[in-house]
Amino acid sequence: MPWRCRWVVWVPESGSGTPRRVARLLAVGTAASVALVAAGTVAMLLAGHVPVTQPGPAFRPSDLAADVLAGRAAGFLWVGLGIAVALPSARVALAGVGYLREGDRRQAAVARGVFAVLAVSTAVALVTR
Amino acid sequence: MALTLFLAGGGLLAGTFGALLGLGGGILIVPLLTLGFGLPFREAVAISLVAVITTSSASAAVYLERRLANLRLGLTLELFTATGALIGGLVAFLLSDRLLAGLFAAMLGYTAWSMVRRAGARQPAPAAAAPGVGTTPGGAAPGYLASLGGADYAVRRLPAGIALAFVAGVLSALLGVGGGVVKVPAMNLVMGVPLRVATATSNLMIGVTASASAILYLLRGQVDPYVAGPVVVGVFAGAVVTSRIAHRVPTGVVRVLFVVVLCYTAVEMGARALALPVGGLGA
Numbered sequence: 443m444p445w446r447c448r449w450v451v452w453v454p455e456s457g458s459g460t461p462r463r464v465a466r467l468l469a470v471g472t473a474a475s476v477a478l479v480a481a482g483t484v485a486m487l488l489a490g491h492v493p494v495t496q497p498g499p500a501f502r503p504s505d506l507a508a509d510v511l512a513g514r515a516a517g518f519l520w521v522g523l524g525i526a527v528a529l530p531s532a533r534v535a536l537a538g539v540g541y542l543r544e545g546d547r548r549q550a551a552v553a554r555g556v557f558a559v560l561a562v563s564t565a566v567a568l569v570t571r
Numbered sequence: 572m573a574l575t576l577f578l579a580g581g582g583l584l585a586g587t588f589g590a591l592l593g594l595g596g597g598i599l600i601v602p603l604l605t606l607g608f609g610l611p612f613r614e615a616v617a618i619s620l621v622a623v624i625t626t627s628s629a630s631a632a633v634y635l636e637r638r639l640a641n642l643r644l645g646l647t648l649e650l651f652t653a654t655g656a657l658i659g660g661l662v663a664f665l666l667s668d669r670l671l672a673g674l675f676a677a678m679l680g681y682t683a684w685s686m687v688r689r690a691g692a693r694q695p696a697p698a699a700a701a702p703g704v705g706t707t708p709g710g711a712a713p714g715y716l717a718s719l720g721g722a723d724y725a726v727r728r729l730p731a732g733i734a735l736a737f738v739a740g741v742l743s744a745l746l747g748v749g750g751g752v753v754k755v756p757a758m759n760l761v762m763g764v765p766l767r768v769a770t771a772t773s774n775l776m777i778g779v780t781a782s783a784s785a786i787l788y789l790l791r792g793q794v795d796p797y798v799a800g801p802v803v804v805g806v807f808a809g810a811v812v813t814s815r816i817a818h819r820v821p822t823g824v825v826r827v828l829f830v831v832v833l834c835y836t837a838v839e840m841g842a843r844a845l846a847l848p849v850g851g852l853g854a
Contacts, residue, residue, distance in 0.1 A: 461642045465635035472628040476807040483575065483800040491797055493574055494608050498797035501789060519796035523621055526803065527785045529628045530778035537646060548715055552646050559653040560783055566657070567787035 460540030464533050471529045478522030485515035531560050574608075575801045581607070582622060582805025589623070589806075590630035590813040591820065592770055592829050594751035594777070596806060597623050598836065610798065617788035618799045620781045622806045627778030629807050630814035634771035639818070641768055644719045644726060644758070645775045648736040652750060652780050655740020660784075671745055673844030679837035682756045683830045724765055732762040743780050750780050752836055755829065766822055770829075774814075 486493070499516040509517025538553030581603040582596075589596025597619035604615035634640035719726040726732070735757035739750035751773045758769035788794055 461635045461638065461640075464642060465632045468628045468632035468635070472625065472632060472807065476625070476629075476804060479800050479803050482796070483804060486797055486800065487572060487575060493578060493795075493797040493801060494610065495574070496797065498795040498799075500792050501794070501796075515800075516796060519800050523789070523794065523796060523799055523803070526621055526625050526628070527782055527789060530624060530782040533628075534646070534649070534779060537642060549643055549646065549718075552650055555650045556646060556653055556779065559650065559657055560779065563653070563657050563660070563783035564786050566660070567783075567790060 460537055460544065463540055464537050467533050467536050468529060471525060471532065475522045475525040475529070478518045478525065480522075482515045482518030482520075482522060485513060485518060489515055491515065531557065534560065578608070578798060578801035579805035582802040582807075583809040584805075585622060585802075586626050586629070586806035586809025586811075587813045588809075588828075589626040589751075590774060590810040591817055591825065592751070592755070592832060594755075594773075594832065596626045596810075598832060600802065600806075604798070604802075608798075610795075613788075614793055614795060614798075617785070617793035618795065618802055620785040620788060621794060621799050622802050623781040624778045624785060625803050625806045626810045627774055627776075627781065629810040631771075631775040631778065633811070633814035634774060637818075639768060640771040640775045641719070641721060641764070642775065644764070645772045647719060647729075648732065648754070648758075648772075649776050649779045651733045651736040652740035652743070652754070652776060653783060655737040655742075656744045656750075656780055656783055657740075659741035659744030660787075669844045669846060671742070672840045675742060676837045676840035676844060679752060679833050679840065682752075682760070683833035683837065685760055686756065686826060686830050686833070721764070721768060724763060724768075727763045728761050732757055735761060740780060744784070751777055752833060756833075766825060766829075767818070770825065771817075 491498075498519070501520055506517055506520055510521060511517075534553055534556045538550050538557060541547075541553060542550035581600065585596030585599040585603075588594065588599060597616075600619040600622050601612075601615045604610040604618060605612055610618075631640055635642060716726060716729050719729070735753060739753035739757070742753060743750040754773045754776060755766075755769045758764040758772060759766045764772070785794075
């Protein structure tokens with residue numbers, strides 16, 4: 443049932459577990475992303491790299507696994523930043539699946555639409571870069 | 572070490588500010604990186620976008636868990652914001668940036684004035700929700716508009732909200748702003764969504780808007796991981812702490828802070844329209 447306290451207006455989606463699942467994905471994903479970025483930042487400092495004055499390594503997907511296994515700062519930083527950038531798309535996809543399972547076809551279609559626009563944006567970015 | 576701490580401190584401030592007001596925090600990060608650290612504007616915007624996504628994800632997780640952010644409304648508006656951002660990105664080179672900046676500054680000034688006037692008169696008047704609106708399991712409310720409402724408010728003027736969400740997306744792509752300065756007033760003043768829900772929902776939406784652009788910047792090699800790392804860690808700390816205590820901050824304080832940000836952004840946009848030196852934006 444909807445209710446309110448002094449400062450907070452609660453949004454009711456009482457029959458839907460989708461917001462909670464999306465919240466968990468965002469919480470876990472962000473924590474993983476920031477943990478990797480923090481590890482990369484520590485590795486960067488230990489290796490004597492100074493931000494701003496020394497440009498960081500370029501993004502090379504083919505080097506990521508090797509960099510992480512070798513404990514290099516670049517690997518942790520790029521994997522962490524990559525997870526961060528991918529999280530919004532992942533939560534849109536999860537919301538779409540969640541609403542579809544709950545039988546809310548309209549909201550699921552909206553989520554699919556958002557995901558499609560993001561996919562087109564990425565495709566345009568790849569083509570025009 | 573000192574530079575790293577300064578970057579993390581700037582991120583902490585931006586994350587705090589962004590999570591509280593429904594902005595990404597880029598409005599602080601871009602000037603900090605360009606004016607404070609001498610980074611090129613494009614590189615600063617790229618790092619700001621990653622920070623905006625982190626602010627969005629970290630704070631939205633808390634706001635969704637507490638049922639403060641409205642996922643249905645956010646998804647619906649995101650569809651048009653993302654479409655606007657895509658179209659804005661495609662036509663960006665056809666339009667005068669200075670003209671758009673001038674129009675944007677005027678619109679922000681008017682929005683700030685509207686928010687001040689409303690605060691002086693009364694609280695934003697949420698439309699009364701019909702009994703049971705938004706509470707039906709699976710969202711099977713009688714109408715789509717009704718299913719977007721909250722416990723004690725109903726969403727109104729959805730077409731106008733959609734149009735403004737589209738405009739926010741276009742402006743995001745054209746001017747390098749996240750769109751929170753448009754989305755929050757649109758939901759609060761036009762659609763009748765309480766300010767606190769509007770800022771929480773805007774926080775949720777901003778991640779999607781920023782991610783489309785961030786992918787482009789990342790693939791073009793504009794993100795410096797050595798700078799982005801400390802900033803992202805700081806932003807995360809600020810956003811997580813603020814989103815957990817945001818409900819203790821009175822709505823009036825949020826409103827005043829938001830009006831200050833609107834005025835600052837309007838001045839900066841006006842300066843850009845007049846081709847004066849500006850710090851840059853990324854909210």
